[in-house]
Amino acid sequence: MESSAISLYFRILRRxxxxxGAELEPKAExxxxxxxxxxxxxxxxxxxxxxxxxxxxAVVLVDAVxxxxxxxxxxxxxxxxxxxxxxLVINKIxxxxxxxxxxxxxxxxxxxxxxxxxxxxxGSFFAGERMEEDLKWREILEARLAVTKEQxxxxxPENSETxxxxxxxxxEEKDDEEIYFAPEKHNVIFASAIDGWxxxxxxxxxxxxxxxxxxKAVLEKVLWGKYYLDPKTKRVLKEKHLKGRKLKPMFVxxxxxxxWAVYQSTGTVLQQYVAHLCFLRCLACSAKSILFGLRLIxxxxxxxxx
Amino acid sequence: MFCxxxxxxxxxxxxxxxxxxxxxxxMKTKDERQLLQTIMxxxxxxxxxxLVSVVEQLPAPPQAQKxxxxxxxxxxxGSEAVSEVVKNAIFNFDVRPEAPVVAYVSKMVSVPGxxxxxxxxxKLSAAEMRELGRKxxxxxxxxxxxxxxxxxxxxxxxxxDNEEPGEKEKxxxxxxxxxxxxxxxxxYSGTVKIGQELYVLGPKYNPMHPNQHIxxxxxxxLYYMMGKDLEALDEVPxxxxxxxxxxxxxxxxxxxxxxxxxxxxxxAGVNLGAAPIVRVALEPRNPSEMGKLIxxxxxxxxxxxxxxxxxxxxxxxxxxxxxxLHLEVSCSIPLSDRVESRLMVPAAxxxxxxxxxxxxxYPVIISYRPIPRDYRCRLGDGFSERPKPPSRHRQRHxxxxxxxxxxxxxxxxARCNEIPGQE
Numbered sequence: 001m002e003s004s005a006i007s008l009y010f011r012i013l014r015r016x017x018x019x020x021g022a023e024l025e026p027k028a029e030x031x032x033x034x035x036x037x038x039x040x041x042x043x044x045x046x047x048x049x050x051x052x053x054x055x056x057x058a059v060v061l062v063d064a065v066x067x068x069x070x071x072x073x074x075x076x077x078x079x080x081x082x083x084x085x086x087x088l089v090i091n092k093i094x095x096x097x098x099x100x101x102x103x104x105x106x107x108x109x110x111x112x113x114x115x116x117x118x119x120x121x122x123g124s125f126f127a128g129e130r131m132e133e134d135l136k137w138r139e140i141l142e143a144r145l146a147v148t149k150e151q152x153x154x155x156x157p158e159n160s161e162t163x164x165x166x167x168x169x170x171x172e173e174k175d176d177e178e179i180y181f182a183p184e185k186h187n188v189i190f191a192s193a194i195d196g197w198x199x200x201x202x203x204x205x206x207x208x209x210x211x212x213x214x215x216k217a218v219l220e221k222v223l224w225g226k227y228y229l230d231p232k233t234k235r236v237l238k239e240k241h242l243k244g245r246k247l248k249p250m251f252v253x254x255x256x257x258x259x260w261a262v263y264q265s266t267g268t269v270l271q272q273y274v275a276h277l278c279f280l281r282c283l284a285c286s287a288k289s290i291l292f293g294l295r296l297i298x299x300x301x302x303x304x305x306x
Numbered sequence: 307m308f309c310x311x312x313x314x315x316x317x318x319x320x321x322x323x324x325x326x327x328x329x330x331x332x333m334k335t336k337d338e339r340q341l342l343q344t345i346m347x348x349x350x351x352x353x354x355x356x357l358v359s360v361v362e363q364l365p366a367p368p369q370a371q372k373x374x375x376x377x378x379x380x381x382x383x384g385s386e387a388v389s390e391v392v393k394n395a396i397f398n399f400d401v402r403p404e405a406p407v408v409a410y411v412s413k414m415v416s417v418p419g420x421x422x423x424x425x426x427x428x429k430l431s432a433a434e435m436r437e438l439g440r441k442x443x444x445x446x447x448x449x450x451x452x453x454x455x456x457x458x459x460x461x462x463x464x465x466x467d468n469e470e471p472g473e474k475e476k477x478x479x480x481x482x483x484x485x486x487x488x489x490x491x492x493x494y495s496g497t498v499k500i501g502q503e504l505y506v507l508g509p510k511y512n513p514m515h516p517n518q519h520i521x522x523x524x525x526x527x528l529y530y531m532m533g534k535d536l537e538a539l540d541e542v543p544x545x546x547x548x549x550x551x552x553x554x555x556x557x558x559x560x561x562x563x564x565x566x567x568x569x570x571x572x573x574a575g576v577n578l579g580a581a582p583i584v585r586v587a588l589e590p591r592n593p594s595e596m597g598k599l600i601x602x603x604x605x606x607x608x609x610x611x612x613x614x615x616x617x618x619x620x621x622x623x624x625x626x627x628x629x630x631l632h633l634e635v636s637c638s639i640p641l642s643d644r645v646e647s648r649l650m651v652p653a654a655x656x657x658x659x660x661x662x663x664x665x666x667x668y669p670v671i672i673s674y675r676p677i678p679r680d681y682r683c684r685l686g687d688g689f690s691e692r693p694k695p696p697s698r699h700r701q702r703h704x705x706x707x708x709x710x711x712x713x714x715x716x717x718x719x720a721r722c723n724e725i726p727g728q729e
Binding site: 002003004005006007008010012029031032033034036041042043044045046047049050051053054056057059082083084085087089186187189191192193195196197198199200202203258259261262263264265266267268270271272 | 629
C-alpha cells in the first residue's frame with residue numbers, strides 16, 4: 001500500500017465552441033495526465049503530504065454514505081496548504097441505491113448535504129487564513145499608529161487626525177467563492193467506481209440541450225439545485241414559482257431517476273440488498289456467539305466464587 | 307440467486323432510449339450486476355467524466371506553477387537567496403534544454419534489480435537496432451540484434467569485452483539480486499537527460515550556505531512510472547512525474563535536484579509528514595541473516611517517507627512506523643518478502659517520553675496482545691518461544707489486568723491503552 005504513479009495518455013475530440021449553428025470539424029486534443037494514487041489510511045498520511053508537493057491538482061474522493069471523515073479533512077487541508085486545486089468526487093453512489101435504498105429525491109438531498117459539508121471544511125480553512133491575515137493587517141496598523149503618535153508628540157499636535165484616517169486601507173476581504181465545490185461549477189463528479197460510471201453536470205447539460213431546447217449554458221446552471229422543470233411548458237421554474245405544485249428538482253427527474261431505473265430494472269438493487277442482508281445476518285450470528293461466550297465465562301466465574 | 311428482480315423489457319426500453327448497444331449475449335447474463343455495469347459503463351464511462359474534468363478544471367503545469375510555486379518558494383528555507391534564474395525558470399515553466407533543471411524527489415521506491423535489467427535490455431537492443439539499421443540492411447540488423455539479445459543480453463556494444471564470461475555472468479547475477487532505489491520525482495523546469503550531471507540538495511540545504519548538504523550525481527536512468535511497471539526514457543521535460551536511477555545513497559527519502567550550483571531552491575526542506583510513533587524492535591530468526599535484515603531496514607528507511615531505522619544503545623534494531631497498519635503493510639511484508647529472513651518482534655519498545663504523557667491523571671498502561679494469526683504466519687513460526695517482555699514495564703505497571711495477561715505468553719506488538727484511575 002504505497003502511493004504509485006501512472007501516466008495516462010488522453011485524447012479527446014472536441015468541437016470548437018463559439019459560432020452557433022455552424023458545424024465545425026471536431027479537433028483532436030491530446031493530453032498527458034500524470035496521476036499519483038496515494039492511500040487514504042491515516043498511517044500513510046505522510047505519503048499524501050509528500051505526493052501533494054509533486055502535483056498541480058488533486059482529485060478528492062468522498063464516500064456518499066460515510067460522508068466527510070477525519071482523513072477527508074486532512075487531505076483537503078493538505079491541498080489547501082500546498083495551493084492545489086481540488087476536484088471532488090462523490091463516489092459509491094450505488095450504495096445509496098442498493099444499501100440504503102434511498103429514493104432519488106432522498107439521494108439528491110443527501111448529496112447536496114455532503115457537498116455542503118465539504119464546503120464547510122473548505123470555509124474553515126479560508127476563515128483561518130482570513131483571521132491570520134487580519135491579525136497581520138492589525139499589527140501593521142498599530143505599528144503605523146505608534147509611529148504617527150511619536151511624530152505628533154514631537155511635533156505639532158494634530159487633533160483632526162483620527163485613527164481611522166490613518167488606516168492603510170480597509171481590510172481587504174478576499175473572495176472565497178472560488179474555493180467552494182459546486183456541481184454547476186463542474187468541480188464535482190458523481191461516481192460509482194465499482195460499477196464503472198461517473199458523470200458531471202456538463203455531460204448531462206449537453207445531453208439534454210437538444211431534447212429540451214434549452215441552451216447548454218443555462219442547463220449547466222439549473223441542473224443542480226432547487227430548480228424545477230414545468231412538464232407542460234418545458235420551462236425552468238424556481239422554488240417560489242412552484243405555487244404549491246409538487247415537482248421534483250431537475251437533477252432528480254433528469255439524472256437520478258434514470259440511473260435509479262437502470263439499477264432497478266436490471267435487478268441489481270434486489271440482488272445487492274439480499275447480499276447485504278446476508279452479510280448483516282452473518283454479523284448478527286457472530287455477535288450472538290460472542291455474547292454466548294461471555295455468558296459462559298461469567299457463569300464459570302460465578303461457580304468459582306461459590 | 308433466488309431473487310431475480312430483472313425486468314428485461316424495461317431494460318431494453320432504457321437501452322433504446324439511451325441509444326446504447328448491448329449484445330444479446332450480454333442481456334442474457336445471469337449476473338445482474340454485470341448487465342448493469344455494461345449499460346452504465348457505456349452510457350456514463352468513468353474515465354471520460356474524470357479525465358475531462360481533470361483536463362478542464364485542473365490547471366496545466368505552466369499555469370499551476372505560476373500560481374503555486376511562489377507560495378512554495380516562500381515556505382522554502384532561505385528563499386531570499388534563491389537565484390533569479392532559478393525562480394524565473396520555475397515560475398515560467400521553462401522547458402528549453404538550456405534552462406536550469408529543478409526537480410523534487412518525494413520518495414525512493416525500491417525495485418528489484420532483475421526488473422530493471424529487463425527494462426534496460428529492451429531499451430538497449432532497440433537502440434542497437436536503430437544504429438545497425440543505418441549501416442546495414444534491416445534484415446541483417448534484426449538478425450544481429452536477435453543474436454545480441456541471446457548471447458550478450460544488455461551489454462552495450464563494444465563494452466566489457468576483456469572480462470571473462472563466467473565472471474561477467476556472476477556479476478550480473480549479483481546485480482540482479484540487489485535491490486535498486488528509484489527516485490519518485492517531478493521536474494519543475496528544464497529537461498532531465500540520461501548522463502546529465504546534477505546537484506542533489508538534502509533536506510537541510512539552505513541557499514544561504516550553498517556549500518553544505520550538496521552532492522553531485524549523474525543521472526543513470528530515467529523511467530516512466532506506470533503503476534508497478536517502469537518504462538525506460540531518454541529525457542523528461544518539465545511538468546512530468548518520473549522515476550530516476552542513480553540517487554542511491556545520495557538521497558534519503560526526499561530531496562531536490564538542480565543543475566546550477568549556486569542559489570538552489572530546497573523543495574524538500576519543510577517536513578510535512580507526521581512523526582512515526584510506533585517503535586518495534588526486529589531481529590532475524592536466524593542470527594546469520596542479520597546483515598540482510600539490516601540492509602532491508604536501511605532500504606526501507608530510504609523508501610518510505612515515514613519509516614525510520616535506528617540502533618538503540620542496548621543493541622536492538624528498532625524500526626519506527628506511523629502506525630500498526632503501516633508497520634504491517636509497508637514494513638513487515640516487504641522485509642519478509644525480500645530479505646527472506648524470518649523476523650521476530652521480541653517486544654515493542656515504547657519511548658519514555660510517551661509513557662510520561664499526562665502521568666498525573668492517566669497513567670499509561672502497557673498491555674500485550676497476541677498478534678493476529680495471519681500476521682504471525684507471515685513472520686514465520688518464531689513465536690513458539692516466549693521472549694520476555696522488558697521487565698521494567700512489568701515492575702512499573704504490575705496492574706496489567708488478568709484478561710490482558712493472557713497475551714504475555716506470546717510475543718506481540720505493544721498497545722498503549724489509557725485507563726483512568728490506575729496507580
